[in-house]
Amino acid sequence: MEKIYVSGHKVPDTDSICSAIAYAQFLKDSGQYDAQAIRLGEISRESQFVLDTLEVAAPPLVEALEAGTAIALVDHNERGQAIDGIEELDIRQVVDHHRIANFETKGPVFYRAEPVGCTATIVSKLYRERGLTPDETTAGLLTSAILSDTLYFRSPTTTQEDREALDYVSKLAGLNVDDYADRLFKAGTSLEGMSAQELISADAKEFNIDGKLARVAQVMTADLASVEPVLPELMEAMDEVRKETGAQTFVLMVTDIFQETSKVLVSGDYVAGLASAFESPLEGSSFMAPGLLSRKKQMIPKLTDTITGK
């Protein structure tokens, strides 16, 4: 069987790690490819909890692949979020749930995107459409990704399809969902011992919006108040990264998934416009945005409107 690599996005979250491993398994189970999952960055605390609990090895960290190598992208499509040198690779497949932009192929591809809460939901559907059943470990990875990416259905990106997929895979995984979700989020949201530098880079993505480079990071926490003392340090670290990367703006969402609110810090341009887009009063270079949980579905559209002046 032909060899293919399966990669999630840079600064991988739990969906990118788990869906890469699960989709590689699907490609093998369905007889399509001899597939190998890879990762483009450090394993988060939440992802490490999943790998430890399910006793799965982390995908190897890969920084570059030889030109012409076959690759499948999961959980991303934009060039800036893909492996360096993606232009020279042979993109065969994409399974994703994000907007499509800065993406191009030379020939026809298998592209499967759906506006659902998690890439793993689509991987679960692919298994069912083919009449295949994920093994217990794969089902556990899919369960973890759906819980993580939809914040156990708290995220506004959640759809009925995510609920159905979680129901299906969690049973196959033999997991008590409520208990497992509780342990997953506790493992993931502990900010203890993290530096300002770590907080702003743990889950950061770059977007090219109307020719402007925007960097948007998100930190999940169960204790928003604990971030207050390090605000000046965070702003300083963000200013520095912005200068290094040439980004016009650097937005950090500190999200309390239990209170369902985010504190938004902005370094660089568009701070006033963005606060106004969320109808929130500006406090220095930050504002509170009640109800803001999703970078993709809530922040990026408002940031796009702010930048393009719509």
Add this chain to the structure above:
Amino acid sequence: MEKIYVSGHKVPDTDSICSAIAYAQFLKDSGQYDAQAIRLGEISRESQFVLDTLEVAAPPLVEALEAGTAIALVDHNERGQAIDGIEELDIRQVVDHHRIANFETKGPVFYRAEPVGCTATIVSKLYRERGLTPDETTAGLLTSAILSDTLYFRSPTTTQEDREALDYVSKLAGLNVDDYADRLFKAGTSLEGMSAQELISADAKEFNIDGKLARVAQVMTADLASVEPVLPELMEAMDEVRKETGAQTFVLMVTDIFQETSKVLVSGDYVAGLASAFESPLEGSSFMAPGLLSRKKQMIPKLTDTITGK
């Protein structure tokens, strides 16, 4: 139910017309949208034969839609092939089998692309995945599109999935495939009474390759020799269109689907490079390319290599 328009590409071929009607029906059958198929250009002779035979009305010709209108694209994604003003519309879904380029959405979408011979093959799969059965007329439209786009499996773009889909839908349509295909291609490839202007514009597509505008048209015929006398006229008409549109190059493929060969005419740049890419001796501004049947799978990759100098 929410309203949505379903559109094929500009200068619609039989797949674009039939898949638009069939996918609109699928969106209704699956309870997703109150869908209405539209078309962006004249009905080809081949498509007219299908509509007449199956007693289906042509989709209305639409030149523009109000900003913000919901739309589903079938059989295309590139901006240049979509309805004018696509940037201002709300793209909800794409079902396609072409490369992805010059395409962007603001939010997550349903995107379903597969490297198969025909969009209708994917529409047939969607019906089956949902556990729905296309009605007899819809099955007839899907049959017609698969026959047309794969040249009844003669095109190198043909896959096993196209064969399975044709088997499924042609039975539902109650059509004798061999006989129907024969009538379809005879109706479609008659060049009788067509002017040079008609021949070069009947199935023409624009591509943006590495910043260069390339126009590639294709004419199918069962009698390649009959084109010889009008060659000078064709070249003149192509030169004119190239000047009007600012295209760097205008490539016309005159394809004999029974002899499985194409005569390629090139107006503008890259004529020598393209002949060399097909390893064919240049005769003036044209060359023969035995085995060349597919614009998408054979011509566009070679043209891309020629333009980018790879």
